[in-house]
Amino acid sequence: MAKEKKKGFFKRLRHKYRLIIFNDNTYEEVISIKLTKLNLLSLVGGSAIILIALVTVLIAFTPIREFIPGYPDGTMRRELIMNAIKLDSLENELRIREQFVENIRDIISGREPRTFEYTPDTAMRVDDIHFTRSEYDSILRTQIEGSEQFSLEVTNDMILAGNPPAAHFLPPTTGLIINRFNPQISHYGVDLVTEINQPVLAVMDGTVTFANWTVETGYVIQVQHDNNYLSLYKHNAELLKRVGEQVSAGEAIAIVGNSGELTTGPHLHFELWQNGSPLNPEHYILF
Known part of the structure; x- marks a missing residue:
């Protein structure tokens, strides 16, 4: 059926x-x-x-x-993406600050600073950057030694008691100063405009105490020198040294770039400190 x-x-x-x-x-x-x-x-x-x-x-x-009701519009989606990026940047900044404090603690305690991993900028390949340090360094040293030998006077601003004179500091890179030292507006260094991919050089022998990314100033590397000098190099495109490494004067430690939020183009922001006080780099370095 x-x-x-x-x-x-x-x-x-x-x-x-x-x-x-x-x-x-x-x-x-x-x-x-x-x-x-x-x-x-x-x-x-x-x-x-x-x-x-x-x-x-x-x-x-x-x-x-x-x-469609409930679907986010373009403005809302952009805000969501920007908030996610800012949150990620803040997390990274907090982690970097914690690493920096730990390194300072290790240095004060006499222990060897720890090396932390950082993610380099994948948009640039260091292998594709070619520069010769030895030729540049030898010419630079000859110029500095000659100016030091034949200089008849050195101002008091360029020599501090027990500290090396200005000629003993090497320029961090070749370029033109576009923003000078001005502590009144919290600008504690000089801005050097130069070609992108130029090497950033250590101004003096020392030890790398910080090398990582920050939100405002991008890739930053910091070197501790004798006589409590501290040099900072900001807005780099790539860092070539890690925390704890020894560097020599004139040695390439980074690549000039345009990283961070507080930048308007490829340049190097350079700062020089001593005993926690900012110094005018132009009084110590022959740019």
Whole structure:
């Protein structure tokens, strides 16, 4: 009995019908189509699937989706992305500060500073940067030694008791000073504009005490020197040294770049400190 009902159901689905469209005025046959219930269901189902697919594509890949209630508009999405970036930067900044405090603690305690991993800027390959340090360093040293030998006077600002004179500091890079030392506006260094990918050089022998990323000044490297001198190099594109490494005067420690929020173009921000006080680098270095 059940089999007969099943056969009857499928038979009704396959039963043929004819759809005829007449001209209302002349009763002339315009269209005549043979149909079955199965064909009609297939046509309606296929049309529904195609319609749903078209509507989905239209909403997903066109601005029409922004008119759907509850869907975030472009401004809200940009704010969400910016907030996520700022949150990530703040987390990274907090981690860097903790590492810096730990390194200072180790240095004060006489222990060797720990080396922390940092993620370099993948947009630049250090292997593709070519420069010759020895030739540049030898010419620079010759110029400095000659100016020191034949200089008849050195101002009091350039020599402090028990500290090396200005000629013993090497320029951190070649370039033009565009912003000078101005502590009144919290600008505790000088800005040197130069070509991007230029090497950043250590101004004196010392030990790297900080080398990492900061939100405002990008890739920063800090070197501790004798007589409590401290030099900072900011807005670098790449760092070539790690915390705890010994560096020599004129040795490449970074690459000039344009990193960080507080930058307007490729340049090096250089600071020189002693005993916790900022110094005017132009009084100590022959740029």
